[in-house]
Amino acid sequence: MRLNNKVAIVTGGASGIGEACVRRFHDEGAYVVVADMSEQAGDALASALDRATFYKLDVRRGILMQQMMVDIVDKYGRIDILVNNAGIDVESDELADGDEDVWHQIYAVNQQGTMLGMKYALQHMRKQGYGAILNMASAAGLVAFPGRPAYAASKAAVIQLSKVAAIENGEYNIRVNALCPGAVRTPILEAVIARAESPTEKRAAVEAMNPLPGIISVEAIASAALFLVSDEAEFISGAALPVDGGYTAR
Template sequence: MAERLLEGKAGLVTGGSSGIGRATALAMAREGARVAVADVAVEGGEETVRMMTQAGGDAVFIRTDVSRDSDVAALVRSTVDRFGRLDVAVNNAGIEGTLAPLAEYPEEMFDRVVAVNLKGVWLCMKHEIPELLEQGGGAIVNMASILGLVAFPNAAAYTAAKHGVVGLTRVAAVEYAARGIRVNAVCPGFIETPMVMERGVAAGRQRETYEKIAGLHPIGRLGKPEEIAGMVVALLSDRASFVTGAVLPVDGALTAQ
C-alpha cells in the first residue's frame, strides 16, 4: 500500500459543509488524517462527516462561526480534546457576498464578508498556532482566491478580503517559519462549487454563463473541488517541507495571462 501523506495527523477544516471544504476534508481523511469539520451549516457539515466515516475515516463535526472568537477557540479546543493534538489546519470558510459596484456596495454586507473571509482566517490562525507550537510545528493552508491576486468587477468586499488573506498568510509564514510552522495560501480560479454554480456568478444556471466563465481560463473549463483539495493535501504534507509563505494559483492559467 502506498504511503498516505497525512498518516497519523490530526487536523481541522473550516467551511467543510460543501464544495472545496468538503472535498478537502475527504481528501485529508483518505490520506490518513483525523479531521474536525467546521461550518455554520450543520446539515451539510454532518453529511461531510458521514461521508468520511463511511469511508473509514475518523471525523467529527463542530458547528463554528469563524467570525466569532469564542467559536473558533472552542473549535480548536474541541479538536484537540477529540484527537489529542492538532497538526494541520485548512482555513477555508468563506462567503461570496453581494455583487455590486464599489460605490453602491452595502456596508453591512461588506462588513460581513470581511468578518468571515478575512477576520475568520486571522482568528483561526490565532488559535491554531499555539496548538501547533505545542506539537513542535505543523502546517496551515489558507484558502485565498484568484481575487486575492487580481481584481474582479462588482466584488469589492470579496476581492479586498482575499487580498488580505494573502497578506496574513505571508506574515504568519515569516513569523513562524523558524518555529516549525508552515503557512501557505491556495488561490483557486472559478471552481464548480455551490458558491460559483448556484450563487455569486451563478455559472450553473445558464450554459452561456458557464461558457463565459470557463472561457476566462486558458485550460477551457472550471475547476473541480477535488483539484483544489489535492493541492491543499500536498501543502499540508511533509513533501512540502520547504514550502512556506507561498501563494499558489490553482486556476487553469487564468492569472498567467
C-alpha cells in the same frame, strides 16, 4: 498515505472545496474535523467517514474558535493541520455604490474568520513545535476583480496575512500558505450560473475565462491543498499558489 494519523481541521468543510478537502485528507489517512455552520450537512459528512468528527462553528466568533481548538487538542492530543476554508461571496456593487454592511459581512467571514483560526491554532502549534496552515484565498486576491471589491480585498488580505504568519512562525517549524482558486465548480458557482439571464451563455463565459479549458473541479483544489499541507511541501511557506487554469498568468 500522505497524511497518515495527522489531525486536520477544515473550516467550511461540509460542502464544496471544504468537503473535497475533508474527503481527500481522510483518504490519505488523516483524522479530520469538519467545522461548519451547517449541522445537517457537516454531521452527515462526518458520519460517512470512519475518522471524521463534526464541530459546529461560526468562524466569526473568536470564543467559539478558541474553544474548538481546545476541544480538539483534548480529544486528539494535537493539531497537525488547519485549513481555513470558510468563506462567502455576497453579490455586491462597484466600490462607489457598495453597501457597507455587505463589506463588513464579507470581511467578517473571509478575513476575520481566517485570522481567528490561525490565532487560536497557532497557540497550540507553537507549543507542539510544528504545524501546517493553509488559508483558502482566491485568484481575486491576486488580480483585480471589478464589481467585487469587498471579496477581492478580503482575499488579498488573506494572502498577506498568510505571508506575515509564515514569517512570524517559521522558527516554530510551522508552515503557512495560501491557495488561490479560480472559478471552481461548486454549488455557489452553479447557483450564479442558474440565475443568469442566459445560463448557457454564462457557463460558456466561465469556461472561457482560463487558458486551460473547462471549469476547475473541487477535487483539483483538494489535490493542491493536500500537497501544501503534506510533508512533501516541507520547505514551502509564505506562498500563494494559484490553481486557476492559467487565469492570473494573463
